[in-house]
Structure formats: C-alpha cells, structure tokens
Amino acid sequence: MLNKIIIMGRLGRDPEVRYTQGGTPxxxxxxxxxxxxxxxxxxxxxxxxxxxxxxxxRAKFVQQYFRKGQLAVVEGRLQIRDWTDRDGGKRRSAEVVADNIYFAGAKSATPSEGNADEASLPQEVENSLEPLEDDGKLPF
Structure with missing residues (x-):
C-alpha cells in the first residue's frame, strides 16, 4: 500500500513541542x-x-528553525486518528506525520519577517536556502 503526501504552505503558528511520557519530543x-x-x-x-x-x-529541528508565516515543504504520510472528546463524543481527525521537512522560499533579511535566524543555521541548512535560478526553459 502507498500512503505518501507532499504539501507546501506557510506555518499558521509557531511549532508547539510536547514530550511523551518516555521523553520523546x-x-x-x-x-x-x-x-x-x-x-x-x-x-x-x-x-x-x-x-x-x-x-x-524532526520535532527539535522544526522547533529550532521554523516560525509562524515561514514557507515549508512537508513530506510524509496521512494519518487518521479516532479519539474521544471531554464529553465522551467520538471524534476523528486527520494529520500529516512528517518524514521530511524542508525550507522553501527566499532568505529573509531579518528573523522578524518569519524566517529562521540565518546566523544560527548550520552551514548545510544555510546552503539549502539559496534561491533556485529559473532560466525559463522546460526540463524536457
């Protein structure tokens, strides 16, 4: 079976990190x-x-480098969860479980514009933020 999803969008809020009872973020x-x-x-x-x-x-990576409004690409799988609300009602929710998370969009001059603070990024992450050049030609 195949369950793969790739989405690109802007973070609607800063990532919220919690820890399981076993200490997993x-x-x-x-x-x-x-x-x-x-x-x-x-x-x-x-x-x-x-x-x-x-x-x-991945949770720690997201917490450290992503902020509300930042453009990101998420690759993962769709997961449907059944749960019971406070009133005892049966509920169902869908979420993407991230396998990979990538930076998208151009570099920001200041962190207040919604992008990660470039001064704190590792070199390999810094290099991945370079804008792609588009020569206008189709790749086929």
Missing amino acids: VASFSLAVDRDFKEKANGERATDWIEVVAWSA
Whole structure:
C-alpha cells in the first residue's frame, strides 16, 4: 500500500513541542495550503489548514528553525486518528506525520519577517536556502 503526501504552505503558528511520557519530543503545527483554483463566487483562492506532526529529531529541528508565516515543504504520510472528546463524543481527525521537512522560499533579511535566524543555521541548512535560478526553459 502507498500512503505518501507532499504539501507546501506557510506555518499558521509557531511549532508547539510536547514530550511523551518516555521523553520523546513531538512537534505540532498547521500549514496553510492554498488551493490551485479560485472560487467562482468571490474570485479568491481557498486555503486548507493541514495539521502536521513531527517526531523526535524532526520535532527539535522544526522547533529550532521554523516560525509562524515561514514557507515549508512537508513530506510524509496521512494519518487518521479516532479519539474521544471531554464529553465522551467520538471524534476523528486527520494529520500529516512528517518524514521530511524542508525550507522553501527566499532568505529573509531579518528573523522578524518569519524566517529562521540565518546566523544560527548550520552551514548545510544555510546552503539549502539559496534561491533556485529559473532560466525559463522546460526540463524536457
């Protein structure tokens, strides 16, 4: 079976990190992902808010380098969870469990613009933030 999802969007909030009873970090955040089409009624693009969960080292990475408003690419799998709310009602929620999280978009001049503080990034991460050059030619 195949369960693979790749999404790109902006973080809707700073990642929230919690720890399991065993001490494993778990980061949760939402990505605002615009749809590819505009609504006929108002001519605007609808936005889907997709919940993302990252575990262990990925959770710490997200906590350290990502902030609200930053553009990110998440690769992972879709997970559906059934749970019971405080009133005893049965609930169901969907979330993406992140296997990989990547920086997207251009570098920011200041951290206040929503991107990670470049001075604190490791060199390999810093290099990955370079903008791609587009020569306008199709790759095929």
